[in-house]
Amino acid sequence: MQGNRLCQMLGIARPIVQAPMGWIARAQLASAVSNAGGLGIIETSSGELDAIREEIRKMRDLTDKPFGVNIAQAFVRDPGIVDFVVEQGVRFVTTSAGDPNRYCRALKEAGLIVFHVVPNLAGALKAIEAGVDGLVVEGGEGGGFKNGRDVSSMVLLPLVRAHTDLPIIAAGGMLCGRTLAAALALGADGIQMGTRMVSAAESPVHQNWKDAILAARETDTVFLNRFGPGPALRALRTEKTSRLEKDPGPNIMAEFGHARDLYFAGDMEASIALSGQVAGRIDSVRPVRDILDSIMAEYEAAVAALPRAA
Template identity: 75%
Template sequence: MIKNRITEMLGVQYPIVQAPMGWIARSQLASAVSNAGAMGIIETSSGQLDEVRAEIGKMRQLTDKPFGVNVAQAFVRDPDIVQFVIDQGVKFVSTSAGDPAKYCGQLKAAGLTVFHVVPSLGAALKAIEAGVDGLIVEGGEGGGFKNPRDVATMVLLPLVCSKVDVPIIAAGGITDGRTMAAAFALGAEGVQMGTRMVSAAESPVHENWKTAIVEAKETDTVFLNRFGPGPALRALRTAKTTEYEKASPEGGVMAEFANALKLYFGGDMEASIALSGQVAGRIDSVRPVADIIRDTVREFEEVTADLGRRYGVTC
């Protein structure tokens, strides 16, 4: 067990959070993460709140450990989303893709712990002003929807940590204990894993997507839609995304997600866009979540202890 502000606030054994990927971050994956001692997250970015409600019900049957919900503001149209989250009885919520002040006060007034995802120092300071309990600082090498002016975790994380006092979860490029140790050295107290969890055995996505991650090189992601309209995003390199790297399709990149389920669960890697981080280049196998969490913590402890021995630092 690792004890710090993150584990105390979230009520987990290990300060590791599963990223809230649309359609993917549901009970099958999130319960495995929670049962392994980390923080499983249920998504709302799909906008399918009836299905999300059912998935949260399944979580109650699959785990007695803490789990949270993410509110991706840009993708949720329900004006009662805050009450929806409160009604689920969770204690932790992450907000993203929008103004941190929009929901923070209501959620905290209901007794929830609120972290906001930020891609820049300016966004971090705005979230602190809004009253969040903590931050998820996400570097541009991570998969999914991004700030078009991307900043790598190695630069962004220590910058934000030097300016704020709240606990910080690092995201972008995290896949094992070595990267977790690096994030802690830069000031984080927790880490979030996305691509590593997409490729996990309990991930519900089609095996073709998992295989593509395992076979990917570190150069096999593309940064799309830097100049809009809509958010930028990082995805696996396919024939489609290689074409869109140079110019967005007519109607915009976001229109491609109309066929997302054909890729996510049908396995047609050209049907839509497979969001993924650069860390895909370091993932070489599909593994159970429990093994991922266990080995991450073990390696984290080994790396930090080894640094202390090698450089004469008493931990």
């Protein structure tokens, strides 16, 4: 995307980033995103660093395009995680689920570009003070781990933009060319997509999860554990998550003990299927390249068709 500073910063053709979903954001999916002109991200939240190292090796077999790595701080088990990421030779890292001061300086001293994921203005200001190169501004309509006091992208993006000139990647509610155009109008430089990528043809998750996304209405996600302890979550509505919505129990993270049975064996009641509200707009499983092609075509058409305000 000519003239887009996020594309120039990251060396990509399209300002579209794939969310770093645990166990899902590995070489099969991330390489498809990078090869289609976006930026694939490899997760580390699974904690399986030996497997992650192999996935990054696979990435370099599958693509010669840029890609990044995420450090989800709440799930870090290895105190050497910064050294691990630096050793992989990537240029870009997102940090999330924790204090931006924890790793920012060390990562930047190693020459990496660092973006931190923020759910509100206070988090954004803290990340800016920590010295990040940019922000992933995540609205509460997005799937996955959330702040219990959620703010929609429509409110959060222009609020954060009013306080910084740093590049912003918009997350939460991002799906198509219209949402890309809206995100840029609200102050972002690009978008990050999670649920759309979970449902993509190259996503490694079981077809049952993809089918559940296709069947979902815009009202078919639940916001779990708003009052803690632990993180809040947005997920698809199932029998399990409907129960957890009313009573999340003392440790909602224990519900991920059988995550693989849901992710890869298709038992939708075995764990929590994290998903954003955009599930209600997804009606087909498509290859990543087709998704990104259609986003850019729709973006151009949407911008060209905007009516004048006066």
